[in-house]
Amino acid sequence: MNKPLHPDQLRNLVPLDSLSPRQLWELRVRVAPLALEAGQLLRPENASSARHYLMSGSLLLNGRDGQQTHVVAGSPAALHSIAFGQLVEARALEDCQLLTVDGAELERLLSWRQALQDVLLQLSMDGEDGEWLERLLDNPLFAQVPPANIRSMLGRLVEIDVPAGRTLIHEGEAGDCCYFLKNGRAQVLKAVGSGEQLLAELEAGACFGEEALLEERPRNASIAMIEDGSVLRLARADFLELLKAPVVSEVDLDDVADLLGCGAQWLDVRLLEDYEQGHAMQALHMPLHLLRLKTRLLNPQRPYLCYCESGKRSANAIFLLTQLGFTAYALRGGLDALSPAERAALLWECGSGYLARSDGRIERSL
Structure with missing residues (x-):
């Protein structure tokens, strides 16, 4: 359970069963395992806003109304998330494995799916x-x-x-x-x-x-x-x-540090001679005309930051990466929008492309 789950492992859970196959692929990287040993307690204040699903073992749920409920993995009740808002605590009766699902991301996907269904319903009524x-x-x-x-x-x-x-x-x-x-x-x-x-x-x-x-x-x-x-x-x-306009997400240079701290990586979509003269720290060289072919070297679970001179090639790159299921951002205004000092501080590494790994292969990103 340390690797991202296959969507088939999520599609029976409620309300995940209403999502499309593509949305389940998106959501699987926002799912994390949670292990409880026999006798261990999980209280509402420790459950955060995530949704929790029991995948193995059994739990005793102590409700605020004094009622107790015994939930066993694989039962119809276990297909629903644990309603911690109505509980005092959940006690593991044996060693258990739970899944925690990002509640905010799930809500976003559900809202979009519902809105999409409304669009499709209206179009079908119009004979489309x-x-x-x-x-x-x-x-x-x-x-x-x-x-x-x-x-x-x-x-x-x-x-x-x-x-x-x-x-x-x-x-x-x-x-x-x-x-x-x-x-x-x-x-x-x-x-x-x-x-x-x-x-x-x-x-x-x-x-x-x-x-x-x-x-x-x-x-x-x-x-x-x-x-x-x-x-x-x-x-x-x-x-x-x-x-x-709604697809191409842009970030200012001031926001870059936070994204890099969360595991984002730079993608330089300029030409090779520009890249070799100076590029961002550990930036992969992904020239725009080769980007579609080189996306096999990228990690779908990792966000990417794209830059070019004017921002136009970056916008193209973001649009392409979004179609392929990646999360990516463009540097707002491109390098042209930076001051000379900011540009020098960003493009301080020189030389050829970094090595990227994919399915056991190693090759340069350029």
Whole structure:
């Protein structure tokens, strides 16, 4: 129980059973074990605001009304959290294992899930197909988007039927919109010499074309349909207003120390020559054009701090990392917003990228 739990170990607990699979994956890193030896007491003042679930052993709950309740792991009662607000104490009748779930995070996920269900219900009443929306909104990106924005976004999408072989986005063109793949499959292609290299395949629910909108640069790859399908087009202005603004979290330099103290790590998304001239302490070099490929070296349980010169590449990085389920923040205003003294104090290390470990492999982050 020292490792993050698999969602299957959480999905039967109440009210966790109302969360989506993606939300359970998010929540599993906010769950911690708590061991009680036989005879040990757990009182309300020591239980904090977390929710506690009995996973093994048995407890005797002494209520404020004088009633006693015997709870055994695996019983229907053990699927509910222990209501410490109504108890004087809980006594372990044998060695027990409990799970403590971050109460604030659980409440946030439940509130968002309920609001999302309200949106889906209204859309289904309007005759909209909810299955593709479930897939689309299961993207971690939308966990940061207020339901009101999602409702507005859905009203501004333009559906387009696209045959197999049609190229929706051409590498090198200016970006004026992004797309959501409603059905069918698409491929991401990069020009290499006189040919093209396949970078990835996209399935229903994928968002693509957003990088050019965030960076205000030409499209960095082409997107072509593999089979007949349909996409939903969102104009650049609507994307920036409804999706980018709530998703891209920014922090000031004054707040960085607290995040680093909680285990955050710097990501430098600039070019290699800029990184080598000076970077933040132990910053991993993750140039933006390689970030999607290099995310396998990152730890989903760890927050990341991104920086670049203007802040635009960092915003792009945050958007991408959020879609992939990471928690990340951008340095507000980028390095350009720092004074010369602040910049020198931040970018004091020089040289090549730090080693990053992933699945037993070790490689440089650049």
